[in-house]
Amino acid sequence: MPPSSTNLTANRVRRGFYLDSVALMRLSQTVSALPGVTTAALMIGSASNRGILHEAGLLTPGCDAGANDLIIAVQAATQAQLDAAVNRAEELLDQPQAGAVAGSTRRPRTISAALTDLGGANLALVSVPGEFAAGEAHRALGLGLHVLIFSDNVSYEEERALKEEAQKRGLLVMGPDCGTALIGGVPLAFANEVALGDIGIVGASGTGLQEVSTLIARGGGGVSHGIGTGGRDLSEKIGALTTLAAIDALDADPGTKRIVLISKPPAANVAEAVLARVARSKKPFVICFLGAKGLKLPANARFASTLAAAASAALDKPVTGSLDVHSTAAQARAGFDGQRRWIRGVYTGGTLCGEAQIVLRDTGEPYWSNAPIPGSLPQQSAVAHSLVDYGADEYTRGRPHPMIDPALRDQALATALGDPAVAAVLFDCVIGHGAHADPAGAVARVIKAGPGNRPALVASVTGTDADPQNRATQVRTLQEVGVLVAASNAEAASLALAISRPR
């Protein structure tokens, strides 16, 4: 076709270049489809190809390309479009496709090699042994990736160095020891299928993040992003570097309307810095520093004493279920003799264990825990409630976490079933990605094998119906063996408490 008088034609020559003509035709097609381009051809400048280009009106008079050169010939409506198309053609030539070939099973050995396979990667999920985790995280940051470090056993010094480097590069480091995150609805590591919504969460605790996000989802709300920080982020040594970065990110995120912060009570000066950052935001915050008392909050922040309260505050409505605590407790107590007095809490999730302690502490009940929350007055005496975290270090050395394998916890539960002094066995059941495939089924088998004359069984199930284990199924499994399933862990603790209290 002869050139139209209104079109401009340009030739750019690459000397000493060869590419297979089929590949060049594919590139020609791509360039032809660019805005304003009437026609484009990338051809080796052999005599016959020059003839073809000439016939097409694509060869400019000065073009001296020969058989060892490539001609990029473009015709477009405006000079700007012409330049853009020729430049794009050069770019396409310089960026041959990444080889992602079917039949090739080899996996890259390093993060940088993986990046060439997966162009545009933005997050590295690091779960290698702790001694190597910081090194891999540094490499990921150096390559411009955000990082989630699931691994633990990373020193404070390394954690601080990683977070400072991330800060310098404008990247986010979640962890180390970050068990849970939800980015744009995608659950990472141990996390649940939660509807997308406008509530952002920043959690130093994975289980806390799971409990709050699933309570929000079950309450009809949704989560924009759940950012895990790692359990030590709000310590004095780390200074909340990730928490502050996460608040910045969620503050800037147009999809996030309100923000929930979940942590153990931070060091005083760290809390001050975090709350000062909260005060600078225009968005409303819910502050859930589990066990904290007497916090001075800015006007845009509300305090929530439990995870359930945090979810309620974020949703602006209570997340309680259909179960009436007082009548249920009365029913449960009806068959008891006078001896049953104490709660035996057997937990897989440390934060849930801490939340239960808050419920007990706030009513002045005596209790003992292997993982006491700050401000509690732990009792050493056997004449008290007990709340044990089976995910604590002393129980997980050399064995999987009880969320993955609850056998040890379920054993302790079996022992409590036979104890005549126990009024209520309180436990958690955490489902979602990464968790045991059927924790309710495992505990149900233990209960069925236990004595007929037994304490009340009170539980909560952290998860949603969209999780692989399906929460409704898990709840039914527990109810079928006589477990009272509360709407939240806090409600379960309240119910256990009501059952244990003598009238």
Place this chain on the structure above:
Amino acid sequence: MAIDSLLRLPLKVVNVGLAGFAADLKARGVAVAEVDWAPPARGDARLAALVSKLGALDSVDAANREALGRFFKAEPVLVDVRPAGEVLTRLKDRMILHAGPPIGWERMCGPLRGAIQGAIVLEGWAPDLAAAETLAASGGIAFEPCHHHDAVGPMTGMITRSMPVMIVENRTFGTRAYCTINEGLGKVMRFGGNDAEVLNRLRWLATTLAPALAGALRLQGGLPLKPLIARGLSMGDEMHQRNVACSSLFIRQMAPWLARAVSDSATLASACEFIGANDQFFLNVAMAMGKAITDPARGVAGSTLVTAMCRNGTDFGIRVAATGDRWFTAPVEQPRGLYFPGYTEKDANPDIGDSAIVETIGLGGFAMAASPAVAGFVGAGSAAEALNYTRAMYDIAFGRNPDWTMPALDFAGVPTGIDVRKVVETGIAPTINTGIAHRLPGIGQVGAGTVKAPLACFEQALTAVAGKLGVG
């Protein structure tokens, strides 16, 4: 990058560690690349620390970009063929250049000694092979690596003053590199052959073929090599084990100029016949080109890219840009491969030759994906395995050559610029495609296969570069 960038993009995850996390993400349709993780530097804490310190230096990346940029900007052109004595100005009388890093007679392997005896007789420095051996052993001959004279040589790599060398000019940087003419297959000097047939062929190369090629090249103003290689890759060559496409393209391009340059039709016919009958003819051209491409990167301060790999049958040696002319050597490994009828691995000499210069520029073992036929020949088996060879080399290469692409990898560029940091970090050694010489002098080639560059060379180089940069 803004801190909230993570929240605005669809997630694309690189998973390093527990496979279950990747599986969950994939099941949800999230794009995931899985790293086949192993402790860095094979668990050596000192080397792992050096790797991560050098990895954190932006200056090293900048230096490597500069060095690789020099590779990519090179414009290698085969311009002439001249007697080595005319163009290698420091190649003295009674000096023999050999492949690989420096080595003395006492440590030389059989084929290298055999070739040296032949070269001595060829030059007339001794009347026969026995006298030649005595002369060589007595210190009457100077031995130097080809690499010390801007040259490279395949297998034993013999260069003496009378031998013709092909000249590749890097027109971007104005440098020149040299390699002898390929002698063909079978009993040849590069495999240690040294009988009358071998020496007569070498004389014919010098007196007949070399002037013909030189005339043809000068008439046409030189033969640009980069586009030839690009085309060869798309035709199934990787330019080390397989050169049939490039050798064919070479004679196709050269034939009319040979016809113009050579007046005697018998000479013309013999020249065309010799080149046309030798599938490996182009190897030596590719090697001189490799040397011409890598030399301008020698001495780029702070760069951890390899500028040369070579073997002398005893030691494997590498050079790294940051440390200039220094050799890092380790005992050479035994090739693994297939043998000609009547020979086994018991007959094989350890790996030898400067030809690994082609791997240094991303060809040979690095471009195995372009050459499924070679993958079968060297024992890699299926075409998919050939792709895996190249994919493994991506893990240790600093970049990809946009000019040299491989159809079987959707036109991905060949992995180029061996980064000693990555070699040490991953423990992946460069794969080199190679011919296998008989361990005794005078017998020649007995097979072909692949060989791994010894990791010890790269570990020494990394330590040296780190020391130069004050890291460590």
